[in-house]
Amino acid sequence: MRAIVPVVRNFVFVCFFLISVSKSFSQSIVFGQKSQLEVGLALGPSFFLGDLGGNKGVGTGFVKDLNFPYTKFMGGIYGNYFPAEWIGIRAAFNMGSIEGNDSIIKDKGGWEHDRKQRNLSFKSKIFEGYVALEIYPTIFFEAYDGLKGKLRPYGLIGIGVFHFNPQAKYYGPNGAAWVDLRPLRLEGQGMAEYPDRKQYSLTSLEIPMGFGIKYYLKENMYVGLELLHRQTFTDYLDNVSTTYIDPNLFDVYLSPAQAAQAKQLMYRERFYNPSISRPTINQQRGDPKDKDAYFSTLIKIGWRLGEHNPAMRQLRCPVYY
Numbered sequence: 001m002r003a004i005v006p007v008v009r010n011f012v013f014v015c016f017f018l019i020s021v022s023k024s025f026s027q028s029i030v031f032g033q034k035s036q037l038e039v040g041l042a043l044g045p046s047f048f049l050g051d052l053g054g055n056k057g058v059g060t061g062f063v064k065d066l067n068f069p070y071t072k073f074m075g076g077i078y079g080n081y082f083p084a085e086w087i088g089i090r091a092a093f094n095m096g097s098i099e100g101n102d103s104i105i106k107d108k109g110g111w112e113h114d115r116k117q118r119n120l121s122f123k124s125k126i127f128e129g130y131v132a133l134e135i136y137p138t139i140f141f142e143a144y145d146g147l148k149g150k151l152r153p154y155g156l157i158g159i160g161v162f163h164f165n166p167q168a169k170y171y172g173p174n175g176a177a178w179v180d181l182r183p184l185r186l187e188g189q190g191m192a193e194y195p196d197r198k199q200y201s202l203t204s205l206e207i208p209m210g211f212g213i214k215y216y217l218k219e220n221m222y223v224g225l226e227l228l229h230r231q232t233f234t235d236y237l238d239n240v241s242t243t244y245i246d247p248n249l250f251d252v253y254l255s256p257a258q259a260a261q262a263k264q265l266m267y268r269e270r271f272y273n274p275s276i277s278r279p280t281i282n283q284q285r286g287d288p289k290d291k292d293a294y295f296s297t298l299i300k301i302g303w304r305l306g307e308h309n310p311a312m313r314q315l316r317c318p319v320y321y
Helices: 004-029 112-118 137-141 249-253 256-266 310-315
Strands: 036-049 072-084 087-101 121-135 151-164 167-172 175-180 203-218 221-232 293-305
Touching: 036 087, 072 293, 087 151, 087 293, 121 203, 137 151, 151 221, 167 256, 203 293, 249 256
Parallel strands: none
Antiparallel strands: 036 072, 036 293, 072 087, 087 121, 121 151, 121 167, 151 203, 167 175, 203 221, 221 293
16 A cells, blocks of 8 residues: 555645646636536446457567457546636546456467466456546647537546456355455465465445547537556456465365365466466466556547636637737
8 A cells, every 4th residue: 555655645746736727817718717526427338458368479468469359338427617618627436347367268388278278267257446647649739619510539547446356156965156355265365374375345435547538519518438457456357466376275264165166266277277287376477577467448428517608708808820
């Protein structure tokens, strides 16, 4: 948590700085005499970037390892407050899901081979809320003639909180079922043999950042497209982070039913091929150095509220052309 404090502190400082600066511009850049409000809806595909899945070579947290067959969806609502036209303050809530699966990896005999053998999978619902600053750099080059027909690119960065709950499919005597992974402690979380592995929280901070573009169909209505990346502060979105443990420990710390689930879901190569005798204890299961991430590509529709009177703009002195 200490690593998060400087990020939050710097973000708050930037917020106050930009808001204070915006006041000096508001008299010449705000359209109308009141600050503007926007509300909108967003919907689009979401993608996971973490330890599971990926493509050829070393796994990364970048678009190289996108697995499009596991595309999920995310949607939500948001509101924007504009102290001036060039800067907005957004509050948003989204819900959706993410998923990853090692089985989709195409094994070319490289670094991806071990991930393919590991054969783990997960899915998780996501509930997030965040606040962010939107910056519209092209405002300063626009003609002072209203919003209709305008195309406005923007960048944004913020801070938020999200809730997740990784699950995997367990094949038991009564058939297949999705089970929660956190209670199974697959990497020794909370076990005396691994004192450095604390149980992780299902709620974590995130840094949303991205860019988008708006097109105003009317003075008070627009459509847009936005790419929003979330860098998280957890490595357990997919419940994979460190090394394999001795599976006999599950019998000590878990109920018999949970121990059976944990032994199957910790490492799934042997589940599909029981003849495998390759040792796994203390071998790499995930990469704790890289935190997990996810992103979405959202189609947006929004409405501007409040005073936005073209006649009032005619009475003001235009400053930027």
